[in-house]
Amino acid sequence: MSGLSGVSRMAPKKRSPRPSRPAPVLEISGLRTAINAPPMDLSLQPGTTLTLFGNQSAALSRLLDVLAGFLPHLGGTIMVGGENVTTRAPADRRIRIVSPRDPLFPHLDLCNNIAFSLRANGQSRTDARAAAGRMISLMGLDGIASLRPAELSAEQSLRVRLARAFVTSPDLLLLDDPLHTLDPQAARRISILLGTLSRALSLSVIHAVSRREDALRSGGEIAIFHDSMLLQCADAARLYDRPACVEVATLFGETNTLTGQVLDIGDDVARIHLACGGIVDAMASEELTEGQECLVCVRPDRISPFFGAQGLGLDEDGDSPVRGILTDSTHLGDHIRMRIRCAEGTEIELRRPPLQAQKIPASGTAVQLAWPAAHATAFPPGPGMY
Known part of the structure; x- marks a missing residue:
């Protein structure tokens, strides 16, 4: 009898499947926001921040309003969480925007301003105020919940508008250059707060900025625009060392x-x-x-x-x-x-x-x-x- 007759052959090891990359929370394909602008493609992974920086703040604001559904697009598709929301109403896109065009209600105090969105979606007054109270603590607004917007500083007002957006748990948060009205110290505090909260809540953010230092603080990818034209999207190191064109080199570097x-x-x-x-x-x-x-x-x-x-x-x-x-x-x-x-x-x-x-x-x-x-x-x- 052969000495090998009782030895069973080992089955080859199966390779573990590679973890699949999560689907983008936002995927823009062939989107045009202006007549003279070529179509653009962009995507955003869950829990990350994409910063928009360009020579025209108005063009970036228009892009955010198109994504949020407040302005019409001129072609292309907008996918959020794998669903086509291109033709949906703003309330049905799971997107919230913080912009100068969306101010606080002057007749409501801080707490009720934050709770307003939840009340509009049918939540009871008790549940909405409880959720607003949690956001007040999270945003460092304890002790001033009864103040009206006119009594708030610029930084406090921004924290309230951020809380009003966060409280609805959106899939995607759009920020339209909210730091440009703040002094440098307040801008740094809000940048740190946004980074902490986006990581803690796995929130996906698109942040349009008008100052290069605000773009650099984001730590993620930066999309560079000339008017409504997307020139390059990459991290800061690549934008500095390998700009795609002269405009990127001069505008960002x-x-x-x-x-x-x-x-x-x-x-x-x-x-x-x-x-x-x-x-x-x-x-x-x-x-x-x-x-x-x-x-x-x-x-x-x-x-x-x-x-x-x-x-x-x-x-x-x-x-x-x-x-x-x-x-x-x-x-x-x-x-x-x-x-x-x-x-x-x-x-x-x-x-x-x-x-x-x-x-x-x-x-x-x-x-x-x-x-x-x-x-x-x-x-x-x-x-x-x-």
Whole structure:
């Protein structure tokens, strides 16, 4: 008898199925909100925040009103929780919006303002006030439940409007730049509160903002708009380091934009002769070709200055650096801003940490500028932009 006759073969292990990604709480397909705007696609996962930032606050407000159902769309579909709500009335979309166009009721006190939505949906007065009381505690409004809107500060008023939206447990909360009327300290407090509550309640949020610092505080993906056109949607690091176009680089990254001509391209790096003088390297966008005019986008904090005896001189290929004169420098607390003027008039802004720039040369000092290729991006010039 074979010694293997009594040994049973082990069945192959079955691979555990990969966890499926949750369905988006919001999915926009081919949505158009303005006649001259191309269709846009966006999606939002449950429990996350998407921040909208652009050059026109009115265009972002219109997008939120279209999503909420208060304004008509010009094409496309809006899916919420897997259901098509494109043609539904606002009350049937499971979406709540906090905007300047939805103020508090001046004749109701704080508690009744919060309870109003629940009462309108048929809840009893007792249950609605109990739910409002829980939201008052959650939003840090204890002790002022009997105050009327006219007696509230701007921050307190916003907390009440947020509570009025939260109390209905919506699938999606839309915020139309509620922080822009607050002082910086209050804006930071509300940002922290929103982050804490959205995580605790697994709430999905779309937050339109007019200030870049408010977009950065969100911590999630940021959708960049030019008027009603969606340019790019990504996290802040990618928007800074790999902008999709010149408009994203200038609008979000506050970049220097320098004109030049592409000498050659190799391994996705373009070698460029700048109009202001000097030959530099930059990451080449997909549309860029050799011999083409271009725009080089480089952020002020990615540029290194070399003053006087620190000059770069000529490199081994005989390429010359960007040269200029320091025109002014300003200490702004967390960084020092310097302005450099090139011979033909181009101005370049750079920013250095104070510890690395304690001894700032005097205005009029010659300077040479450099940056790694990975910290700049070259694009074809946009039609009619520059």
